[in-house]
Structures are given as C-alpha cells and as structure tokens.
Amino acid sequence: MKCVLTKLERRLAATLLLALLAAAGPAAAQGEEEDLTELSLEELARTRVVTVDVLGGHIHRKGEWMFGYRYMMMDMDGSLDGSQRLSDEEVLRSFPITPTQMTSEMHMFELMYGVSDDLTVMVMAPYFKKEMDHLTRAGGTFRTESEGLGDVQLMTHYAALHKGPHWLILLGSVSFPTGSIDEVDDTPAGPDQLLPYPMQLGSGSYRLLAGLTYLAQTEAWNAGFQLRGDTSLDENDQGYEVGDRYHLELWAQNRWSRAFGLTVRLHGQVWDEYGGADPRLNPTVVPTADPLLRGGERADFLVGLNFYSGGHRLNLEGGVPFYQSLDGPQLETRFILSLSWQWTF
C-alpha cells in the first residue's frame, strides 16, 4: 500500500502546525473576552476556574469546545515469549515466517464538547499507518503496509463526585467498526494477501469501554489514577473478536509556570487473546496470524512536556516499557512517542 504523505509533506505539515500554533496562540490569548454576566450569582459562585484534566481529556465547562490532534508512534522490534526474548531463528523453528520489526503510527483527531459543567462528550477518529518487516525461513525479507481510518469512538466523561480538589470521574464509550479488517498487501505468497491481525486497522466489532478516574487537581498539580477496560460486544463479520483490554494508569502533572508543565505517567495494561479466528488467515504461517498469540501485559513509564499558550496546549511525551510479558512469539514494544495539540474554544 502507498503512503499518502511523503516525508517532505509530513515535515511541511509539522512546520505548518507549529506556525499555526505560534500565530494562533497569542491571537487566542488576546481574543474576545468571555461574557459570564448572564450567569446568576449562584452559578458564578459554582463556576470552575481551572479545567479538569483527565489524561489528555478534560471535563470541559458547559458550552466549551476542544479540538485535538495527536500523533503517536510505537516501535516494536524482536520477539518475546512471556518475558523472554526469542531470536528470529528460534521463532522460525515453529513458523516459516517471523515478523522482525513493526512501526505503528496513529493520527488521532478529537472533538470534545462540554454538555454541562459535569458532562463532556468526545468523538475520536484515529488514522493508522502500519509497517511490518518479516524474515522467512529461507532467509528472504519483505515488508507489508496498511493505512487508513481506525475505529471511531464516542466517549463521555462524567464528574460523578467533586469535593475540593478531589474528583471521581466515570468514563463510558462505544467504538464503531469503521476500521478495516480486510487490509491486504503483496507478500511472497502472492499479491493482495490478507494481512495478519496486528496489521488490520479496526476490530470489526462494536466495543464498549467503561472506566473510573480519581484525580486531585489544584492550579499547579494534577495527580490521580484511572482504571478502564473495553470489550467487544460481538464477533465481527469474519467470526472473531479482539480480546478484552484493561488499563491502569497513574500520573502526576506539575505546572511550572503559565507556559510549561511536566507529566510523569505509569501505564499498565493487560489484554486477552482474540476469540475465534479469521478463516482467511493460516495461523501456522506467521505468529501474527494466530489469534491465540495476541494476549499479553505491559507496563510503560512515560515522561511528557506540556506547553500552554492561550487556549492551546502542546504535549510531547515519550516512554519505554519496563515490564512486558506476551503470549509469544509476539513483537516486543521498544518505545512510544506522542505529540499532541489541543485547542479549547
């Protein structure tokens, strides 16, 4: 599959984005003043000053919009079985083909709206670009690529409890099977071969997510944890379902000044193998085509820098796993990078 944006175009897009930020930041800062005179005195006394920040999402104030863009890159290299590294040769004893490296890039577009001071709704549309390199038992190599829209997600954040700096927030979401599960590319087996599970762009199923966040927030600090899990409601058209996934995240965020802040985050996740199997894939050819080799658990340590200007926030975050145990052979995650921009208006 062909990449829509060349490297040069991507650099130009990044430059344009930064230029937009530089230009729009001060403009927004000097923009129109908000008029709250229509609020009653009781409503004014209840109005929150600092936006509640929930892991990059927010509890927005009533009537507030936010547009966000997030770029995320995950690099995977080498194979793990449990926590033990396997060489390509070891994998090739069991399978004629092994993946050696994978890069997954995601462009996520987000739109949030504050329905009330306690309820924020959010739509997220991911766009993926994936590349996977392979080695065959005969010593040949080849690369497959897929690219396109992932599963669109509709999410709500509801502030169920709020006392002083303490918040208890409920999350709920449904994701729609808008991402393809029929991605193909040329392989040594022939042209337009169905790609294995991790190279597909969606789950093919409706998925439900529920979660709970506790956080404590002041002007300078935001710290808390979030537990969330998602599950498929049914099998997709090809008779399989992506496994359940559970996340536990702990974070602390400090704002040094009006313009800069630092975030430290621990992200643990556990995910199950797939249920059922795509009949078009042969699980004996390559480990990524085996639905029983999709489960695992991983814990990442991430550090992020936040830049604020007007209604804009730019976040640059990088992290590495400090624990991984996979139903292997499965590709080992090496690092995660993300750059996000959010604009509240």
Next chain:
Amino acid sequence: MDVLRRKALTAAALLACTLSPALPAPAVPAAATGEVLSEEDLRRENAIKAAYLYHFADLSRWPESAFADAGSPVKICVLGPTSMAGAVAALDGKTAGGRPVESRHFATVHDLEYCHVLYLGELEPELRRQVLASVAEAAVLTAGEEESFLRDGGIARFFRRKNQIALEIHLGAARRAGLSFDDTLLEVGRVVGKD
C-alpha cells in the same frame, strides 16, 4: 497467559478505584496565587470576577447624589496593573440597575470618586491602603483580592475556594460608604465586619 493472574490484577485495580475516595489525596500544594494558571484559565477567572463586578453594579444601591441624573451611567473602574482590564472593558454597553455600564481603566490614582465600583489591581500595599482610605467616605464600592483587603478598608474581596471564586463583603465598610445591597448578593457572599 495466566488468566487467573490477569483477573487478580484487574480485581486489585478495581478495589483501588473503589477505595479511592477514602484514600488520602496526593500531596498537592494549595496554590492560590494564580501564577501557574494557563492563559485560558486566567481568562475564565477574570471573566468570573468581571461578572461579579457587573452584579455589584446591578444589585447595589448608591445614594442619589452618586449619580447626576436617572440616566447617568454606573461606572466600573479598574486601578493599577491587572489582567482584569479587558474583562471589565467588555462590560461596556451593558445595563445594570437600569443604567448603562461605563468602564474605565486608571493607570494612576486620580478621579476615583468618579467610580461607583472600583477594582484595585496589583498595587503596592501602602498605596492600596491610601487609595482605600481616600474613598472610604465616598460612595465607591471597592473590590480587591489581597488577604488584608477588607482589614485595610475595602468592601468586597474575591478569593479562591475549591477551584471557584468566592466573595467576602464587609458590611460595615459598605454602610460607611452609604451603600446597601440586595439580599441575593449577601446570600452568595460571606458577610464579615457588620460594624
């Protein structure tokens, strides 16, 4: 994959979440200076305080002599350096208490008796005390934020409480200035210094 281990991990995390309200909060210093507010949050804070000033103009009663005639504007002024100036200027053209609102931003101390509502920005403490003393007997509703603002003779003070802007009103200082308030204003604000 050890399914039991996963279920145990999940159960532990769920238990931690369930117990979270009972757990002590992380050490979060109660920053109240506004120095680390984002520009967006600072704009929101200023909009809240400007709306309070508007309600002061709407729900306070001045002596008749404070206005030239029935159609005279109610004047909301800002004195000194402050990020509030823009939010107060945005009140221009509104109507409060049946009068048009007119805003002014003074960089230096002069003509303060021109004002019906006067918000004091970031002034040196001594200058602030002098300003408050100079308008103590005039029909000027003074507003500010410093902790000693009411002790120094001010009438209304804004302060941060639980991520919201709360209000304190010194009723004695208001009476000395010849001002009285609608009950709704007193119900929202914390009344201090009745004498």
